[in-house]
Amino acid sequence: MSDETRTDRQRGLLGFVERAGNLLPDPTIIFVYLIFALMLLSALGAGLGWQATLPYSGDKAPEYAELANGVLTYRASSLFSEENIRRLFTDMARTYAGFAPLGLVLTIMLGAAVAERSGLFSALIRASLRNAHKTLLTPIIAVIGMVSHHASDAAYVVFIPLAAIVFAVAGRHPLAGLAAAFAAVSGGYAGNLMPGQIDVLLLSFTQEAARIVDPNWTMNPLGNWYYICAIVALFTPIIWYVTDKVVEPRLGAWGGVVDADLQADLDKADITPEERKGLRWAGLVALLVAGAFAALALWPGYTPFIDQSAVGTARLQPLYAALIAGFFLLFLLTGMAFGRATGSVKSANDVVVMMQHGVRTMAPYLVFVFFAAHFVAMFNWSRIGPIIAINGAEALQAMALPAAVLLVCVLLLSSFLDLFIGSASAKWSALSPVVVPMFMLLGVSPEMTTAAYRMGDSYTNIMTPLMSYFPLILAFSRRWDQSMGVGSLLALMLPYALCFMAAGIAMTVGWVLLDLPLGPGAQVHYQSPVSTP
DSSP: OOHHHHHTTHHHHHHHHHHHTTOOHHHHHHHHHHHHHHHHHHOOOOOOOEEEEBBBSSOOHHHHHHHHTTTEEEEEOTTSSSSHHHHHHTTHHHHHHHHHHHHHHHHHHHHHHHHHHHHHHHHHHHHHTTTOOGGHHHHHHHHHHHHGGGTHIIIIIHHHHHHHHHHHHHOOOOOHHHHHHHHHHHHTTTTTSSOOOOHHHHHHHHHHHTTTTTTOOOOOTTTTTHHHHHHHHHHHHHHHHIIIIIIHHHOOOOOOOHHHHHHHHHHHSSSSSHHHHHHHHHHHHHHHHHHHHHHHHHHHTOOSOOOTTTGGGGGGEEEEEEEEHHHHHHHHHHHHHHHHTTTOOOOOOHHHHHHHHHHHHHHHHHHHHHHHHOOOOOOHHHHHHHHHHHHHHHHHHHHHHHHHHHHHHHHHHHHHHHHHOOHHHHHHHHHHHHHHHHHHHBBOHHHHHHHHHHHHHHGGGGGTSSSTTTHHHHHHHHOOOOTTOHHHHHHEEEEHHHHHHHHHHHHHHHHHHTTTOOOOBEEEEEEEESSOH
């Protein structure tokens, strides 16, 4: 990069965002700093006698709380106390291994690694896009892009450049195809047609936070399913309109030709006969897995996935909990079926190697989770979380702000932080211990708070050069236009981001006002067993 280009990138608002973001350390180091700050804050709170109280009708107090005369009391506890220092060192391994998101995510990743390494995800993406009709290219790219989150890196490495090539072959501007795909994959990150890894990851952090108020609250992996499907339905026409009516006209007619190199790239996107056979077998296996789970929930006289002693949606709790294993088996078995048909899986050893590769790719996450797990645990030991939540809920209740307005505040906070910290799980693991309990005390469900956070974390991905895949997308765009710079790509994506922001805020507000279900057994409002302040 020339000195002149580097200087241009440092100018204006985008330059400020890039400079400020570059000053931030890795998210793992951020949590180290947060732990030290929390320790100092806990000592200050204990010294000043910080506390919060709630009326409580239960017989047994939640962990870390005191119960007397029907009043629940949380008192700040210094993390430098003998008890907490002892707990920190003696329970270090237990704190790490017992962190709920760790086991859930690793379980699903073992299966997803087989589906990815066998080539199943790549083949699915190529098969779905290769024969798309020219007039419907944009909406097809939008839907596939949002669904492709299950494919992890393949969504960025395979799908986005392929969308540009398909646009070029169709005689349309390839940068328009790239922009539509990037908007769907990254800007529409909160949308999907089926829950997956990111749902389990974020809702597992939500579970840890929700148990500050309700120790019995259990995650439902389908808790945002209807919401994320609605995002696909809402964002698809937005991507279609912005691409065809705003971005492509601004780019002008594409003057390139389908040369030998371009045709060679397109040929690589073709599905081989072996891959077609593999996809058929993978589809059959997916139906068998779904059928097996349905049978275990519906078979007369034998329903291990249904709690017959419970009432209402609580009867389905075993099914929701079993979905973690369901996702694992779905990815694992479909990947194996595809691999056997294509030759990428020749023996059981190949499957084991693929799983090992998946664990290796999770190494950065394993390091991050060590510190995140201790931050969340120490937050609970200090009692700072419930004290902030209870007192904050009282202050917000006194302001009489509607729930929809409060959720928009969470959404906008998430959007702002996303400009600097790309990891959705890193931000949510830090925010959830405060906002989830606070909103539960205000009658907003953990699922609704998580949904608002996810919306805010989504569309700003395409507005910041600090997004981890941004340099890769910039490199893809320069194949078609060597003059593309950071500002050029941001300007290309800004119309999508602004439209997503407006639509996302309106959708979140509307969802609360209409009191729509977020997923099976997941509602907007929450009735806590602990009385609200």
